[in-house]
Amino acid sequence: MALSQQRVKEIHKLVIPTPFMVGPVNLYLIEGDALTLIDAGPKTDEARESLIQQLKELGIQPSDIDQVILTHHHMDHVGLLDYLREVSSFKLLGHPRNQSWISQDKAFYDHHEQFFMGLYRSLGVPEKYLDAIPRLKQQIFRYSCSTSLDLELREGDTVPGLPGWRVIETPGHARSHISLYRETDGLMIGGDHIIGHISSNALTEPPDPNMGDVERPLSLLMYRESLKRCQTFEISKVLAGHGEEVTGVHDLIETRLQKQMERAQLMKSWIESESMTCFDICCRLFPKVYQQQLALTMSETLGHLDLLVDMGEARIEEKDGVYYYHGAK
Ligand SMILES: [Zn+2]
Structure with a gap:
């Protein structure tokens, strides 16, 4: 549906509660040629009610959403997709590396558990702490979703329904991570790649056999490369997955890189x-x-x-x- 000229380019921030230590997650609703939701919040009743209410205040029903774009696969960003699938016929877009995680692929999660058991033992974690691994898996199954991508987004792709935006792969915090960048004004939708008030973790992930991986990805090295790549773009502002929008991005990246080195x-x-x-x-x-x-x-x-x-x-x-x-x- 083509929206009237004055509504085009409007970006609304929706702040959704999560049960996690990180606090609320930010979704962004963009009124482009397609009504686009960036990320979907965790699968909790509070998050669902909050999303419905905030959409309502904008005069929007969940069924109006044309597409959802995932910045990455973490449960605080994807869980409500299951609810949205029930009420809307939206298209789900994201990096292909989301797929194993968001589909609750049993073989992948069995592999995930085995991988962490082996890795943690080799890293000296005592047996008594290893039950953290199945607990993490249970948590993902509870708060994440079980769905599939409709369209894959990769580096350099333009974004359907959002003229002027393109995809930048920013792996590290998650290997599935993408950011969206609008060259005309340097605006970036940064997911958890760049957050102002906390430094983003480069989380250890198993290799994904569905993507042909063999070795463990070196998450922090990837993350640092993604940060350095962002230094090559003119970025005026980042709309982050948590907390306030981030300005002074280039200085912040320098600080983050420096702290890691320290x-x-x-x-x-x-x-x-x-x-x-x-x-x-x-x-x-x-x-x-x-x-x-x-x-x-x-x-x-x-x-x-x-x-x-x-x-x-x-x-x-x-x-x-x-x-x-x-x-x-
Ligand atoms: Zn995340």
Whole structure:
């Protein structure tokens, strides 16, 4: 449906509650040639009611939505797709790497669990903490969705129904992550790639056999590359997946890159005096939260170890199936 000229280009921010530590998630409703919703919130009653109410205040029914574009596959961004599928015949667009996650593909999630069990053991996580892995899977199944993409978006694609916007692949926080960029005014819809008030985690993910992967993706290295790529665009403002819109993006990216390097150097100073497992380092970095937030804190630690190894500043020795990190010298 073509909307009247004055409504074109309007972007509405919808703030949707989540049960997660990150707090509310931002969806964006764009009145382009197609009425487009960016991301969909978690699968909870509160989130659904909040979405319906905020749409209503704009004079919009959920069934009016022509398309939903996913920035990435995380449960706080996709769960309400199941509800929207019931009430609307929208098209779902996103990077093909969303598919294994959003379809609750059993083989993929079995592989996911096996992968993390093996990885965590090799990183020195004690057996008593490994039940965090099936719990995470249960959480994803509860708050995420079970659906499929209708159209795949990749690097450089124009966005159907949104003239002037194009797709930039920004993997790292999630490997499925894309951002949308409008060259005319430098506006970016950034999902969780760039958030103002918190640094985005580069989460550890399993290789996706459905995408032909064999090796574990090095999430933090990917994330840093995606940040550096964004430095090559004129970005006036980022509409982020959480919190306020972000200005001063180029300075913020410099700060983020610098903080990562500082954290890596701190870890390097530790492993230069004694060999440590990733779990040992995780406990020292996050003594208060590692038990409750094992996946997040281990991702953060492993990512920075990957960075040190990549820079030739750390090396790994395996002993009885466990990796020990040492300084390079
Ligand atoms: Zn996310």
